[in-house]
Each structure stands twice: as C-alpha cells, then as structure tokens.
Amino acid sequence: MLAAVLGPVQGKTEQVTVAMVTRVGETKRPQDAVKGPGRRLHGAIEHKLGVAILSGEYAPGDKLSGEVAFAEELNVSRSAYREAIQVLAAKGLVESRPKAGTRVLPRHRWNLLDPDVLAWAFAGEPDRKFVADLFELRSIVEPAAARIAAQRADKQSLKEMKTALAAMRRHTLATEEGRAADRDFHKALLQATANDALQVLAASMGAAVNWTTHFKQRSRALPRNPLPDHERVYQAIAAGDGDGAAEAMRILVQLALEDTQDAMDATDPEAAR
Amino acid sequence: MLAAVLGPVQGKTEQVTVAMVTRVGETKRPQDAVKGPGRRLHGAIEHKLGVAILSGEYAPGDKLSGEVAFAEELNVSRSAYREAIQVLAAKGLVESRPKAGTRVLPRHRWNLLDPDVLAWAFAGEPDRKFVADLFELRSIVEPAAARIAAQRADKQSLKEMKTALAAMRRHTLATEEGRAADRDFHKALLQATANDALQVLAASMGAAVNWTTHFKQRSRALPRNPLPDHERVYQAIAAGDGDGAAEAMRILVQLALEDTQDAMDATDPEAAR
DNA sequence: TTTCCAAAATATGTCGGAGTAATGGATCAC
DNA sequence: GTGATCCATTACTCCGACATATTTTGGAAA
Numbered sequence: 001m002l003a004a005v006l007g008p009v010q011g012k013t014e015q016v017t018v019a020m021v022t023r024v025g026e027t028k029r030p031q032d033a034v035k036g037p038g039r040r041l042h043g044a045i046e047h048k049l050g051v052a053i054l055s056g057e058y059a060p061g062d063k064l065s066g067e068v069a070f071a072e073e074l075n076v077s078r079s080a081y082r083e084a085i086q087v088l089a090a091k092g093l094v095e096s097r098p099k100a101g102t103r104v105l106p107r108h109r110w111n112l113l114d115p116d117v118l119a120w121a122f123a124g125e126p127d128r129k130f131v132a133d134l135f136e137l138r139s140i141v142e143p144a145a146a147r148i149a150a151q152r153a154d155k156q157s158l159k160e161m162k163t164a165l166a167a168m169r170r171h172t173l174a175t176e177e178g179r180a181a182d183r184d185f186h187k188a189l190l191q192a193t194a195n196d197a198l199q200v201l202a203a204s205m206g207a208a209v210n211w212t213t214h215f216k217q218r219s220r221a222l223p224r225n226p227l228p229d230h231e232r233v234y235q236a237i238a239a240g241d242g243d244g245a246a247e248a249m250r251i252l253v254q255l256a257l258e259d260t261q262d263a264m265d266a267t268d269p270e271a272a273r
Numbered sequence: 274m275l276a277a278v279l280g281p282v283q284g285k286t287e288q289v290t291v292a293m294v295t296r297v298g299e300t301k302r303p304q305d306a307v308k309g310p311g312r313r314l315h316g317a318i319e320h321k322l323g324v325a326i327l328s329g330e331y332a333p334g335d336k337l338s339g340e341v342a343f344a345e346e347l348n349v350s351r352s353a354y355r356e357a358i359q360v361l362a363a364k365g366l367v368e369s370r371p372k373a374g375t376r377v378l379p380r381h382r383w384n385l386l387d388p389d390v391l392a393w394a395f396a397g398e399p400d401r402k403f404v405a406d407l408f409e410l411r412s413i414v415e416p417a418a419a420r421i422a423a424q425r426a427d428k429q430s431l432k433e434m435k436t437a438l439a440a441m442r443r444h445t446l447a448t449e450e451g452r453a454a455d456r457d458f459h460k461a462l463l464q465a466t467a468n469d470a471l472q473v474l475a476a477s478m479g480a481a482v483n484w485t486t487h488f489k490q491r492s493r494a495l496p497r498n499p500l501p502d503h504e505r506v507y508q509a510i511a512a513g514d515g516d517g518a519a520e521a522m523r524i525l526v527q528l529a530l531e532d533t534q535d536a537m538d539a540t541d542p543e544a545a546r
Numbered sequence: 547t548t549t550c551c552a553a554a555a556t557a558t559g560t561c562g563g564a565g566t567a568a569t570g571g572a573t574c575a576c
Numbered sequence: 577g578t579g580a581t582c583c584a585t586t587a588c589t590c591c592g593a594c595a596t597a598t599t600t601t602g603g604a605a606a
Contacts, residue, residue: 040559042359066586077561079352082588086315086356087363090389098587099569112473113386116363133470140417140471148409197406198413200385201474313588339557350590355559371558372598549606559596566589573582 041076045084048074050120053093053104060106064094091117113204122211128264131212135257138205139250142186145202146233146249147242149192157192161185161234168227179213185230189237212260215267229255314349318357321347323393326366326377337367337375364390386477395484401537404485408530411478412523415459418475419506419522420515422465430465434458434507441500452486458503462510485533488540502528 039047052058064070071081085102088094092109096102111117112130121130149157167181186206190199229252236244312320325331337343344354358375361367365384369375384390385403394403422430440454459479463472502525509517 042559067588068586079355079562080560082352083356083359083559086359090360090363092388096587097569098567099571099585101586107469108472108476110473111384111387112470113477114384115365130469133468136421136468137470137474141413144413195406195409196380196403197385197410199381200383201410203381204386315588340559341557352591353589356588369558370598371596372556372600374557547606549604551602551604553601553603555598555600557596557598559594561594562592564589564591566587568585568587570585571583574580576577576579 042080042083046087049088051123054120055124058104060104062104063101115204115207118208134208139253142253143246143249145190145193145198146245149189150237150240150242150245152194153192153237157188158238160188164188165230165234215263315353315356319360322361324396327393328397331377333377333379335377388477388480391481407481412526415526416519416522418463418466418471419518422462423510423513423515423518425467426465426510430461431511433461437461438503438507488536
C-alpha cells in the first residue's frame, strides 16, 4: 500500500545513486561534502507536483483536489502531502486557504530563481522563451560580476580560478569532471566579487545553465571549445582590467547562448523558427 | 510554557498552566496584524525561526533541539513545527537528517533573494554590508532593465508608468499611496522588459528596497524628492533612448543608495565610520 | 592494539484519525 | 437590489504511534 504512483521514490537504490553523483576526488571533510540527503517521501511529492505545475499540467488558478483526496490518490499520508504543499507554497507556486482549497498561483508569483523551481522547470521540455530570458539576465549579471571581480579579486580567488581552468583544460566539457571545473571557475569568479547577493543569484543561474548543458550533450552538434573564452576572462581579471573582463564575459555568455539554442534546435527542430 | 513568544497567533487556552492572568484588551485577532490570508501558526514559527537565523541568533552549523523538545518549548504540535522546518529547509536555511538532527546551513546555501528571507533579514537591524551588496546588484540589474524597457516598451506599459508617475506626484513618498505608486512604476518598467526572470529578480529586490524605505522614514533626514529622477527615466524610455534610460536609472539607484546609507547612519551612528 | 562489522540508540520521517477554526457561498431579511 | 446571517466545506492543528535512516557503540576478529 505504498506510493507506487510516485515512481522514482520507491526504489531505494535509485535514490542512492542519485545522491551519490557527487564529485569524485573531493578531499574536503565528509561533513562539508555534498552528500545529498536522500530524497524523502515528501521531497518526491514536491518534485512530482513541482514539475507538474512548471510543465503546465496544472495551470495557474487550477484548484487541487482536497488534502484527503489528493493524499489518498498519491497513497501517502496527509502529513507528507501537507509538508510538500507547504514547500510549494514557500516557493510561491501555490496558496492554500480554508474553504477555498489550494490553488496554483499566477506565474508572476513563482520564485523562478529558486534552485528547486529551476530544476523543475528544466525537468521537462524547457520553455524556449524562458531559456532566452535566463540568458538575457545572465548576459546582464555575469559581465558586471566579471568587472567587479577584476577590481576586487584577491590572490586566493585568482588561484582557484587558475586551478579550475587547468582542470577544464585537462578534462573536456564532455566529462563530469570538466563540467565541475567549469562550475568551479564561475564560482571562484563570483566569490572574488565579495558580494553575497551576486553570489546567490549567479549560483541559481549557474544551476540553470547547467541544465542546458544537458541539452547540449543530447544534441549531436558538439559545442565549440569554450576554453579560450574562459582564459580571456581570466587574463583580464588577473590584469585588473574591468572593461576587458566584462567584454570577454559578454562574449562567453553570447557564445553559450548560441550553442544552447543550436542544441535546442537540433533536439526539437519543430520549435525552431 | 510560553505561547506568548509566538505573538498574536495562538490557540488553545487550556494549555496555560500557572498564572494565566488573561490580560485584558488582548483579544486581538490575527487579522488585525496582517492583511489578507492571516498568518497561520506554522507561519508564525517560520517567521520566528527565520528571523532568529538571519539575525545570527542561530549560527550556521548550530544544531537545533530535537523536534519534540523544540515543539514543546514553543507550545505547538510537532506537525506545525515540522511544517515550519520544511519551509525553512526549502529556502536553504536549514537541513534535517535522521539521527543527525536539524542544523543551520552555511550562509552561502541560503536563498537570500527569496522574498521571505529578505523580509526576515530586514526584520531586525539590517546588515550594512548586505544592504550594500543588494544595492550593488540593483545598480547592475535595474539600469540594464531600463535599457531593455526602452527598446521594447509598448503603449500599455508606458501608460501604466505614466499613471504611476502621476500618482507619485500627487501623493508623496511619505504616504503609503505614494510608495505604492513607486512600486507600480518599477513594476510597470519591469513588465515592459517582457523578461520573466528579470521581473522575478527585480520583484525580490524591490521588496528589499521597500524595507529600506522603512529606515528612511525612521530617520529624521527627509530623503530628497525622487520624482525628477523617475521622470528622467520615463522620458528616456518613452523616447526609446536605451543609453539615456540606463544612465538615468543608474543615477536614481545611486541616489537611493546614498539616502539609505544616510538614514542608516542617522539611525545607528555607531556603525558609521 | 587495531580494524571492521553488527546491533543498539536516537532523531527524523510517515502514518491515521479527531477535533478546531476560518472562509466562501448560499440564504434570508430589508 | 443590497446587506447581513448562517452553514457547509476545507484547511489547520493536535495527538500518539510506528517506520526508517544514520550515527554510535561495543564486541569480535585479525
């Protein structure tokens, strides 16, 4: 009488594998390691409902069936269901009121920059308009971040960026290590800005961009080698050249956008106009 | 023990053990304090814990007392406490694991751009560094948004901005209507960009900026009249002048930052160096 | 003594049910 | 037609029990 409906939740081993996709070769303390907390049951419900909402299966304004009905339909207890709903409500996806039930909120209330919401958005076929919006935002924020980083970067951050670049050179973007190095590079760059708000925002966008690389992989067209672009950014930052860093980063983002769009066109040729 | 900690929201009366001296005039209902869908019990717990964490009362790495213990301490059921914790976990503030307990996550895991988290951050004395970071981000995003708006604004958005400007002129920023008009202006500007990601981000920042106006009010120094700055932005957008709009918005944000810093200096002279 | 595995201890996770409170809509009076 | 009142529906809260996961420990084996 368990939650067979939830599919991915049920298999214990599956969850373990998902949680274990952490980076190899991490020598940090076990506590700090990204040991993913195996998704709980309510976590699975969040994911299921979150994806359903983001994919448009439940449109804004739609009323979900009552707690008892829905919980029974999912074969979970009301507690688990309610905790999931609370999380969705915390992210602005739904709102619950006595007598009125819980309804899907209009899209402009959604916390689209929440990492989980982004993950749910990219779980299905991503919306091309939304991807374009994200890249537009990225093309605003990241060059500015690079400019600030060029002004404030300390030796420590520069060293980390250099290390990440070396790792990118060693592995390619085709490997998980390479992509991890890419993330590390941007992460180190953001840390160099010494701006918490920028870091949080870029972390969200980075996660989203990460999902797009998944599509690049799926398409046959190999993306161009992004290493030279990254190196230009690094050189400018190391030289303290704010304008140069911003311009180099602008180009980097622009190329990433083109690659992603090409990949999406290749994956879903119909949608390309 | 102390249900009073949770403020206005509280239920049971028979839970009180000793010295239940009902204070007269305490018959206020949750609706009195909050508008719209009044905060539920678990909402109050979220707020209390969220503020405690953001203010540093619970430092990253700290372990919260167990569910039973903490729930009993707050005089709430375990269910309500758990739902609150799930919400905090959804915003990246804490993480719960069996046997290990619930711990406050490191600051870089917090969703600092979540509207609720921002509200909690500004519930106490705001961190000056964080305010500076937010304004730096705002000075990156909003001018760029204004530039895009100048390129894409349709008649509808322009009309809304014009209406908001008129309202700002009629009332001042000292009134709630005036501040609402200010928000409407920025909201209309963002809508003109036709970029969902930008809209969500700016909405969060707008909420944060709104909290800072609270401090401007608290200080004696009246902020300068921001109307001319807004009008310059509008004129540039209406004329389709992207560079002009960006520059005008840059100045607007810069002045807002100076006003806010002055207000914070006046409120807390010690921290000013 | 050191290493490793197994069982216990403990805190979170899940469950089902009962009762409370609040709200939206129908009903009724004016 | 307009307003206030009543009521059914729904989420909200509480409770107590059991399940599950993970750390800790203690003991067996090397």
